[in-house]
Amino acid sequence: MIGNCQGRGLAAVLGLLCPDSRVRLLPVGRLRRAVPDAAALAAELRGYDLVLSQAFAEATLPGGVSALRAQLPQLRLFPTLVFSGFHPDTIYVGEDAALAPSPLGLYHSAIAAFAFLRGLDEARTLGLFREEVFARLGYLDVWDGAARAMRAAAAEEGFSLDREFLLWSRRGCFMLNVNHPKLFVLGDIGRRLLLEAGLPVRDIDPETYLTDDLVRDVVWPVYPPVAERYGVSGSYLFKAKASGPALPALYDLPAFVAASFRMYRAMPRARLSGVRLEAWAADAGVRDLFDGA
Incomplete structure (x- = not known):
């Protein structure tokens, strides 16, 4: 199986649901170091009965x-799962080849980053995390567009998610952040891949037996006004990626904004760029919203 960070959990799901199988995971990020091009990779994988892969570009492997x-x-x-409905404030900052770090790896708050660029202090920035501002920024109306984008991306891979998306939505928040689904989501993907390949599948729920690998990574909270909109639990408690056996670092909102600002002050201003930040900078209404905070 060739996959990104979602692949680790999915490989465990496949091994659990189909115990007589031998599952080998090839992380997308390591392909270039493992083989020179797609032809060499194909030669290496030709002896496998089934090869599962998320899409990857020419830049990843010729x-x-x-x-x-x-x-x-x-x-x-099989699709790469991305859904921003629960976490509309989460963005990447910087260029693809040199993304800017944040207290949560590479995940940034658009509000915090833009507030810093507008010269707001931490106290004024904290005042922006409220329902009125979220409504003005469109955060409370992201769901439909995010759902369409997720289903469309999956359909391009020949893997319709219409049924699964409905079932996941009924279970509440099914994402840990914008591109880390919860384990039961990967369980549904893995079960379907095995069934469609004609392989035997254990009738069990993977989340009952497996540790959710992605929970050890960054967990972005569902902000309370967004959570109320969708009937799920909300908070402003941000979790950093765990390191070793120690408990993970947790940031409340003031601590997260303070840590973000410390990092922004230490990096060249030019690194604080991105599609959303540039769109907001060009929007007089958004500029006035932040400048009036």
Whole structure:
């Protein structure tokens, strides 16, 4: 199986649900170091009965997943799951090749980053985390667009998520952050991949037996006004990636904004760029909203 950070949990799910199988995980980020191009990767994987892969581009490995798929008839694409409905404030900052760090790895608050760029202090920035501001920024109306984007991206891989998305939504918040689904989501994906491949599948819930690998990574909170909108639990408690056996670092909102500002002050201002930040800078209404905080 070729996958990103979602692949670790999915590989565990596949091994649990189909115990007679031998699952090998190839992280997307390590492909370039493992093989020179898609043709070499195809030669290495040709002996496997089933090859599962998330999409990856030419920049990741020459030839990309399209070239690999053309040479491996047993390859089945599965989607990379991204959904911003619960976490509309989360963005990346900087260029793809040099993303700016944050207290939570590479995940930033758009509000905190833009407030810093507008010269707001931490106290004024904290005042922006309220329902009125979220409504003005569109945070309370993200769901439909995020759902369409997620389903459309999956459909491009030939993997409709219409049924699954409805079921996940009924279970409440199904994401840990914008691109880390909870384990039961990966369980549904893994079960379906095995069934569609004609393999035997244990009739069990993976989350009952497996540790959610992605819970050890960054967990972004569902802000209370957003949570109320969708009937889920909300908070302003941010969790950093765990390191070793120690308890993970948790930030309340003041601590997270303070830590973010410390990092922003230490980096060149030019690194604090991004599509949303630039769009907000060009929008007089958004500028006035922040400047009047």
